[in-house]
Amino acid sequence: MKKVLHIGIDDTDSLKGSCTTHLATTIVTEIAGYVSFLDLPNLIRLNPNIPYKTRGNGAVAIRIIGEQKDLQECKEITIKTTEKLARFEDENTNPGIAFLMGEISGKLKAFSKQALWDVLSIAQAEMFQENAKIDLLKYGNGRGIIGALAAIGNLLEEDFTYEHLSYRHPKNYGTKRAIDEQSVYKADKATPLTFNNIDYEYNSVLITPRGADPVFSGIRGETVKEVLAAWELLEPLEPIVMQMVFRTNQHTNQHLFKRFKINQLKAHQAIITSGVVSRKPRYIPGRHLIFSLKDETGEIDCAAYEPTKRFRNIMNQLLVGDELEVSGGVRPTADKHPLTINLERVRIIKLIEDFKKENPFCDQCGARLKSAGKNKGFKCFKCSAVYRNKKVIQTERPRKITIGEYIPPAIAHRHLTKPQVRMGRDNTGTQLSERETNALLAKLIEFNRANN
Numbered sequence: 001m002k003k004v005l006h007i008g009i010d011d012t013d014s015l016k017g018s019c020t021t022h023l024a025t026t027i028v029t030e031i032a033g034y035v036s037f038l039d040l041p042n043l044i045r046l047n048p049n050i051p052y053k054t055r056g057n058g059a060v061a062i063r064i065i066g067e068q069k070d071l072q073e074c075k076e077i078t079i080k081t082t083e084k085l086a087r088f089e090d091e092n093t094n095p096g097i098a099f100l101m102g103e104i105s106g107k108l109k110a111f112s113k114q115a116l117w118d119v120l121s122i123a124q125a126e127m128f129q130e131n132a133k134i135d136l137l138k139y140g141n142g143r144g145i146i147g148a149l150a151a152i153g154n155l156l157e158e159d160f161t162y163e164h165l166s167y168r169h170p171k172n173y174g175t176k177r178a179i180d181e182q183s184v185y186k187a188d189k190a191t192p193l194t195f196n197n198i199d200y201e202y203n204s205v206l207i208t209p210r211g212a213d214p215v216f217s218g219i220r221g222e223t224v225k226e227v228l229a230a231w232e233l234l235e236p237l238e239p240i241v242m243q244m245v246f247r248t249n250q251h252t253n254q255h256l257f258k259r260f261k262i263n264q265l266k267a268h269q270a271i272i273t274s275g276v277v278s279r280k281p282r283y284i285p286g287r288h289l290i291f292s293l294k295d296e297t298g299e300i301d302c303a304a305y306e307p308t309k310r311f312r313n314i315m316n317q318l319l320v321g322d323e324l325e326v327s328g329g330v331r332p333t334a335d336k337h338p339l340t341i342n343l344e345r346v347r348i349i350k351l352i353e354d355f356k357k358e359n360p361f362c363d364q365c366g367a368r369l370k371s372a373g374k375n376k377g378f379k380c381f382k383c384s385a386v387y388r389n390k391k392v393i394q395t396e397r398p399r400k401i402t403i404g405e406y407i408p409p410a411i412a413h414r415h416l417t418k419p420q421v422r423m424g425r426d427n428t429g430t431q432l433s434e435r436e437t438n439a440l441l442a443k444l445i446e447f448n449r450a451n452n
């Protein structure tokens with residue numbers, strides 16, 4: 001009888017050139033033939049505010065169906081490949097593998113949901129091991145099992161997107177990615193359902209990363225067809241040895257759903273809170289913009305950091321009294337700053353009216369009056385006239401921002417950030433059938449086997 005096996009892998013990244021998606025692509029390529037796939041490999045981004053995370057805090061789940069002995073073979077391939085490719089010499093790389101046979105429990109789904117916004121412990125992950133259907137393999141300090149398990153439990157049952165990833169020849173790791181940049185502009189224009197290929201505002205190609213990792217390009221989009229179409233139009237100027245399409249929670253804001261009062265906020269969480277601007281925006285060294293927000297329970301600083309560029313100019317228009325809902329990551333207290341929300345999204349709920357207050361003029365000589373003291377009216381310092389009953393002149397100044405939702409430009413986006421172009425878009429329930437999934441994977445695997 002055929003059985004289902006979920007494989008979760010996390011934290012195999014290092015700055016020196018490994019990458020969890022690269023490992024997953026290698027494993028998928030090696031296990032194909034033994035089993036059939038229930039889904040494209042899933043790339044699950046977890047709480048981006050975890051302090052000891054590797055780049056992007058991404059974990060991967062591979063979901064397969066097959067005979068018991070073939071699944072056993074897949075487990076062994078997974079372990080062998082991980083041990084071969086993970087960068088164990090890097091102390092910040094602490095890989096974890098999770099195997100789960102059969103159904104995903106409600107308890108595991110809840111654990112996965114919490115891993116999107118909260119900080120979980122290794123002990124919390126290990127509680128699942130009491131269940132005989134789950135195997136957890138720890139390497140280094142073992143932290144990787146948290147993400148490995150969280151990836152398995154996130155079935156991407158709500159909104160999701162796709163990412164096509166291509167990989168470089170190892171001899172090119174660490175060098176600048178060679179690509180015909182014009183082909184990126186061409187691919188972007190021809191595929192309206194891909195996004196974040198280029199940041200036009202800052203004229204920056206986002207498709208090719210800059211690090212030492214094996215990824216050559218990443219194309220993000222709404223459908224498999226569209227990310228593949230964009231890939232066909234790209235012109236790499238160096239050899240590509242593997243490619244894969246992942247189904248992912250990237251660009252869905254899946255991490256932003258927990259609402260808290262200000263005095264409940266804890267460091268490293270991804271949160272939503274609301275309040276009133278209590279201290280007006282100000283720039284601090286490094287061109288970061290800070291303002292304070294308060295509710296009935298407390299007050300907290302909010303930051304639009306330098307990389308968020310023009311987003312700072314918008315936030316700089318806020319005035320004390322404006323009502324906001326803010327979302328983002330909570331940065332811990334440090335020597336230089338108190339607990340601070342790193343803003344990822346701001347909804348302006350209500351804007352106060354902005355009045356310019358000026359003293360009235362003298363009826364005798366036309367000069368601007370000065371205050372004669374509290375509740376004592378005004379006095380003219382030019383002709384000495386005194387006015388008991390004149391009032392301050394209030395003129396309404398138009399606000400330069402409007403009610404609505406604001407996010408930083410694509411160049412400063414986190415992987416989970418839902419970009420402007422995706423507003424209102426929801427891909428729930430549109431994934432490929434099992435037959436389509438296996439047909440697509442067969443093609444990609446054929447490419448990988450021929451080129452790797």
Ligand SMILES: [Zn+2]
Pocket residue numbers: 362363364365366367380381382383384385
């Ligand atoms: Zn006067």
